[in-house]
Every structure is written in C-alpha cells, then in structure tokens.
Amino acid sequence: MNFLSVNLRGVRDSRKVEWIRGLKTTHGAHFVAIQETKMAGNFNFSINRFWGRTLLDYETVEAIGRSGGLLTIWDPTVFEKFGVIKNRNFLAVAGKLRMTGDVVLVVNIYAQNDPIERRALWGELVQLRRSQPGMWVFLGDFNDVRRPEERFNSEFNSMNAHFFNQFIEDADLVEYQMGGKKYTYRSDNGTNMSKLDRFLVSRDFMGKWPLASVTALSNLVSDHCPILLSTVEIDYGKIPIRLFNSWFEIPGAVEYVENLMAVFRFQGPADLALDVKLKWVKKRLKEWVYSRKSEMNSEYNAKVKRLEEIEVVAEQRLLNQVELEERAECKDLISEMDRLKSMDMRQKSRYDGLRTGTRTRSTSTG
Structure with a gap:
C-alpha cells in the first residue's frame, strides 16, 4: 500500500x-x-x-x-x-x-x-x-x-x-x-x-x-x-542503457565519459533529460570503443608480428637489452588485450543468454 x-x-x-x-x-x-x-x-x-x-x-x-x-x-x-x-x-x-x-x-x-x-x-x-x-x-x-x-x-x-x-x-x-x-x-x-x-x-x-x-x-x-x-516494491522498468564493464577497462574510457557528461546540454523535464543523456553518452561511448578497439587490434597484430620476429632472432643469438625490453613490452600488451577480449566475450555471452531466455519465456507464455 x-x-x-x-x-x-x-x-x-x-x-x-x-x-x-x-x-x-x-x-x-x-x-x-x-x-x-x-x-x-x-x-x-x-x-x-x-x-x-x-x-x-x-x-x-x-x-x-x-x-x-x-x-x-x-x-x-x-x-x-x-x-x-x-x-x-x-x-x-x-x-x-x-x-x-x-x-x-x-x-x-x-x-x-x-x-x-x-x-x-x-x-x-x-x-x-x-x-x-x-x-x-x-x-x-x-x-x-x-x-x-x-x-x-x-x-x-x-x-x-x-x-x-x-x-x-x-x-x-x-x-x-x-x-x-x-x-x-x-x-x-x-x-x-x-x-x-x-x-x-x-x-x-x-x-x-x-x-x-x-x-x-x-x-x-x-x-x-x-x-x-x-510499501510497494517499485519497478523502474527496463534499464535505459546497457554497458559492458570491459569498455571501462580500455585506457581513456572513463575520462571520455566524464568529458561527455560535462558538455551535454538539454532543455526539458529532468527525468527526460536523464534518459536522453544516458542514451546519448552510450551511443558516443560505443562509437569511441569500436574506434579504439580497431586501433588496439592493429596495435595487437603489430606487436604479435614484432614478437615473432624477436623470437626468431632469439633462436640465432642472445638478445640485447633493448630487444629484451621490447619483447617484454610486446608480451605485456598482448596479455592485457587477451584479458580484455576474454572479458568482453564473457559479458556478451551472458547478455546473449539473457536475451535468448527472455525470448523463450515470452514465447511460452504467449
């Protein structure tokens, strides 16, 4: 009541x-x-x-x-x-x-x-x-x-x-x-x-x-x-936006969102402004993530290629200090990007499972 x-x-x-x-x-x-x-x-x-x-x-x-x-x-x-x-x-x-x-x-x-x-x-x-x-x-x-x-x-x-x-x-x-x-x-x-x-x-x-x-x-x-x-439990309806935690693991993502929040302007009711703001931020963040991932994938491929080159050299002679540092840098970046990809895949799989489950329930009750 x-x-x-x-x-x-x-x-x-x-x-x-x-x-x-x-x-x-x-x-x-x-x-x-x-x-x-x-x-x-x-x-x-x-x-x-x-x-x-x-x-x-x-x-x-x-x-x-x-x-x-x-x-x-x-x-x-x-x-x-x-x-x-x-x-x-x-x-x-x-x-x-x-x-x-x-x-x-x-x-x-x-x-x-x-x-x-x-x-x-x-x-x-x-x-x-x-x-x-x-x-x-x-x-x-x-x-x-x-x-x-x-x-x-x-x-x-x-x-x-x-x-x-x-x-x-x-x-x-x-x-x-x-x-x-x-x-x-x-x-x-x-x-x-x-x-x-x-x-x-x-x-x-x-x-x-x-x-x-x-x-x-x-x-x-x-x-x-x-x-x-x-005393009534409030249902606020569907979540206005859906984000993946892995997006915020990308360097610069949090700062990018903070900048977006600061420049947003809207005239109208506060509840509508919040809804529009969240969707606007999500759209631009999604575009930024895809662009940044494309850059990171290019960098990832370049590091993998360079690591393979260094490993070939290592089979022929001892690596010098510069080469050892470069090898470590390549391995660290590849490892970090593999972690982000794995996190992204798990969250997408969970999201797809929830959507499939929802469709199944809707079909069975229809």
Missing part, C-alpha cells in the same frame, strides 16, 4: 485539489490523508475531485469554524473498512487488506498548536493504540519535533520534544528514515523550517514491510510538504 499525507490549510483552492489528485495518480496512493481541510458541513460532492474516477471510500472530521478538519480517502478494492473512530484532532479508520486479510488501523492526525493540548492528545492516542490489535499507521501533522536538528531557524523546546518522544515510546511506535526534503514545514516567508509531518508505525507493520520508504515531496501549493509512505 502507498499512503499520502499532507496539511493543505484549506481545500477550497482548485489548484490544491488538482495537485493532490496528480500526486495520488503519480505515486499510486491507496490512502490519502489531508489535514486542515477548514471545511464544515457537507462537502461530499467535492471529495472525488481529489481522487479521480476510480472507486473510493472516505471519512471526514469537520472543522470547527475555520480551524482543523480531517479527510481520509482510500481505495476500497485494496482496503475494506470495518470501523472508524473520530476526534477533533484525529480520524482513525480500521480495516483489513483485501489481498492478505491483515488488519491495519490508519490514524490521520492534526495536532493542536497549544503544547498542553498536544500532551493531552498524546495520551488519547496511546489509549487508542492499546485499544485494538492490528498493525497501526499514525500519520499527519504532529506539530512537534523529536530532536533539535528537526528545526531550522526555529526554537526547539526540549520539554515538548520529551513528551512527544514519550508518546512514541509508550505507544510502541517506530519511524522509517525519511528521504527527500529534510523539513516538511516552511513558514510563509521561507525562513523557518521544521519536520512536523511524519509516519509512525507499529513494530509489526515495519516487520512486515522492512524495506518500505518514506519520502517528503516538494510543497508546491502548501506550507507543508506531502509525505509518502510506500
């Missing part, structure tokens, strides 16, 4: 709605948790705009006036709800994964600004955690940090951090290391930053998905970064 969480500071802005829908589609999110909807009353008509045209289920906690508000949306073909618990500051949805039957409880959290109220919330969440068995995921805006390095140009309150860490310990929760952005909140003027948003999971959840990843994404239309928890 993939979980997406973000504090939107209001959901009426159509740009925010389109942004979340785009993130949900791009990252294949099965759960989307939104904090600070700032919406009261019935806004069911607009929820599908965050999700798109596929099936959805959802739960909400209304804002009080223009403060707070929670929205959790999920894919009912992946997660089947069997219970919900609502609070002003959290929205807990209990259900089971349809594929495995595992019970998972997802808690969408928006913590108060007041530290005294937050400490009361931590106590409520600990009791909630102990109330039901199953794997737990606590996500959202906790409005607290755990360590001084999670704030930048912003005051660190050790007492608040102590109570927050105590809640995590009492609830027996653990945290994946977060990639992407270092901080998840940035003030409107851009000077103050903090890591206020996170995922906290139960140990059995991490035990089931030890290789899951958490990433803080770019905050294009909010003061909070969306954070993504992915």
